[in-house]
Amino acid sequence: MATFQILGSVIDSKTSGQVSGLRVEAWDKDLIINDLVGSAVTDERGNFHIEFDESYFQELFADRQPDLFFRIFRDNQLLKSTEDSVLWQVAPGQTQVLIEIELYNQENLYNKFLQAAAGGVEDHPVLLYYGIQKSPYQEQIRDYPSRLKQKPDGKTVVSTPQADARFSDYPALGQVPEIDEQGLEFLHEEIKEACVCISSFTEGGIKTKWLGRNALSNQEFWSGSKIIPPLYMACQINAKSAAININNCNIRGADEAGTQRDIPVIDLVREVVSYAESIATSNSLAAMFKRFAPQIELENWLKSITGNHSLIFRGRYGEKPFIEQPELVDRTTQQTILTADPQPPEWGNNTISAYDLNRLISMLGWHNSLPDTSRLPNAQWHNLEAIITALGSDPARLVDLAIAELGLQNAIDSMVIISKLGNGATQFRNRTEAVYIALVQFVKLNLQDASQPAQQIAISMALRGAKVLEPRDLDQEVVELDAGMAAEVTEIVRRAVMKEWK
DSSP: OOEEEEEEEEEETTTOOBOOSOEEEEEEOOSSOOEEEEEEEOOTTSEEEEEEEGGGSOOGGGOOSOOEEEEEEETTEEEEEOTTSOBOSOOSEEEEEEEEEOOOOHHHHHHHHHHHHTTOBTTBOTTTTOOGGGOTTGGGGGGHHHHHHOOOOSSSEEESSOOOTTOEEOOOTTOOOOEETTTTTTSOTTEEEEEEEEEEEETTEEEEEEEEESTTOOBOOGGGGGGHHHHHHHHHHHHHOTTOOGGGEEEEEEBTTSOEEEEEHHHHHHHHHHOOOSSSOHHHHHHHHGGGSOHHHHHHHHHHHHOOTTOEEOOOTTSOOSBSSOEEEETTTTEEEEEOOSSOOOOOOEEBOHHHHHHHHHHHHTGGGSOGGGSOTTOOHHHHHHHHHHHTTOSOOHHHHHHHHTTOGGGEEEEEEEEEEEEEEETTTTEEEEEEEEEEEEEEOOSSOTTSOEEEEEEEEEEEEEEOOSSOOHHHHHHHHHHHHHHHHHHHHHHHHHTOOO
C-alpha cells in the first residue's frame, strides 16, 4: 500500500518568521466529499509532518493519488485554507510544502506587549528594563566584536538590502548625511524623534541610507546620551598612545564619602549601561566620565563628529560624579593617562538629536567598515571592543522581543545587539518619555531553501517616545509607552528583514 509523507513548514508572509503551535489538516479534495487524511501541529520551527496511506481516502472513482489542500487552525479558529490552490495528483513518497499565512498585526502586537508591560511604574518600565539575564543572546556578547568585523562574502551571505542609488557613502567626520524625513512615516505618532540608518556592505566598505522623524531636533534623550563620554574617553586614551588598552586601565580617586577607589574602567562602563549598581549608580558614573574634559571641550568634540553645531552637551544626569577628581591609570605601567579637568564644571543641559546618537553608535559598531575620514578620531578597535561588550549588557531587550514575536529565533545567526536605554517623566514637557538607541546586526538564514544565500542585515536606530494621559497617570503612561516602544522597534526590525523601506 502506497504511503504519502507531507513535510511542511508554515511561515508568516509579513515577517518570514516560523509559526509554531498551529494545527495543520491535510485534506483530499474529491468531487463529492473531501477526506481528512491527516493532521499535525507545527513545531518551534514551524515545521509539520503528516503521513498517511491509501486507506485514508474514499474508494469512489478509484482515487489513488490524492489532490491535497490544507486547513490551518489556531485553537479552533481557521486561519487559512489552501483549497483554492490544490496540490493535484500527489505522488507517493515525500512531498515538500510551504504554507504562508498572514498573522502579523501591529495592533494585536501592541496589545500583547501591553499585557507584558503591566506592572511597570514611573521609573521602571517592565520591557525597557527586561534584563540581560533573560536574553537568549547573553552568552554571545563576548562574540559581538568579532561578528562586527565579519563581512558578507556575496555568495553564501549577501548584504541586505543591496545598495542602490538611494544609498551613499558613510558621511565623513563633521558631515551631516542626507536624511529622508518621510522615511519613518510608518512609526506611531508617539515616537516624537527618530533616526534609522540602514547599511549595506560592499567591496569598498559601507553604504548607508538615513531615515528620520525630526531626526535633527535637539531634545533631552535622558540616559541614552551616556554612550558619549566613554567614547570620548576612548579617543582621548588613544590620542596619548594607540597601544593603550582600556582593559588594562583603572579609574582612581576619592568617592563622595572620601573613600579611595581603584576600579577597572570597563567595570565602570558596564555599570553605566547595566544599572547593576554594585559599584555606584549609573547617573553618578556617567557624570564622572564627563569630568575628564571641560564640558565645552566635550561638547565641541561631539559637534565635530556629528556636524550638529546646535547641540548642547553639558548635563550631569541629575547626580554628582561618583569620583569628582578621577584619574585614569594604566595598571601595567602605573602611568596616569587622563586626569580630571581641574576647574569645577559648569553643569548645564544635554540637548542633542536622534541623529547624533545614531551616528555615534553606528560609528562604534561599523568602525572596521568605515574609512579613516569617518572613524572616531584616534580610537583603536581594541578599546572600542570593550565598549561594545559593555553595551551588550543593556537591560532593554526590545530587539530580543522583536525577534521572538516575528518568529525568527531559529533563523538568526551571528546576532549583535548593542544598545542604551533612557526614560523619565518630565515636568517641563509634562509627559512620560522613553529612549532607545541600538545597533543591530545579524545573519538571517534561508531555512526554506538552503541553496539560497543567507542575508546579513545591519541597522542602527535612535528613538524617543512620549506619552501623556488626561488626567495624568504616570504609571499607566509608562505601561502604554513601554508597549508602544517595543511594538515600534519590532516594526523596524520587521521592515529590515522584509526589505520594506521606502
